[in-house]
Amino acid sequence: MRWFWIDRFTEFVSGSHATAVKGVSLAEDHLHDHFLGYPIMPNSLCCEGMAQAGGLLISEHYGFGELVVLAKLSKAKFTGRVRPGETLTYKVTADWIRNDSAQVSGVATVGDRPHGEVQILFARMGEEMAQQMGARLFRPTDLRHWLNLVGVFEVGVKQDGTRLKREDYPLDEVAVT
Secondary structure: OOOOOOOEEEEEEOOOEEEEEEEOOOOOHHHHOOOOOOOOOOHHHHHHHHHHHHHHHHHHHOOOOOOEEEEEEEEEEEOOOOOOOOEEEEEEEEEEEOOOEEEEEEEEEEOOEEEEEEEEEEEEOOHHHHHHHOOOOOOHHHHHHHHHHOOHHHHEEOOOOOEOOHHHOOOOOOOOO
């Protein structure tokens, strides 16, 4: 995965909710095109940040062993602007998780200021369908590396409060397609 729209998780509760942060920097190329002379973080990328945070929350529920894809953005409402130097905080909550799909609600804030709300439906593709489509988002070792970078195992807990452990997710052995 080339584009990361979250920098770090500050909270991650399995199957329940997560909080992630994204520092917006003038060094990001997309800001120079949006808008010339007055750079702001595009709201579509804020949606993607909440989708990445929510997608990892849902994917963890399936043991990081299944392809989870954004199926529908049911709601997206934004107010204000996010400028370079500000920090976005994404709070996502699992509304429901089923065998084949899940829904999360997300809220983005800049400090105490509300910025946006989303509702996202994720589809669990399953191994057979992923193989038929030839779908592959990243190698399992790349996913493990990303999970380490964003701090899932540093702050992640199960709903009973016990820590998430790297060894409970054998990503080197799982064929994530």
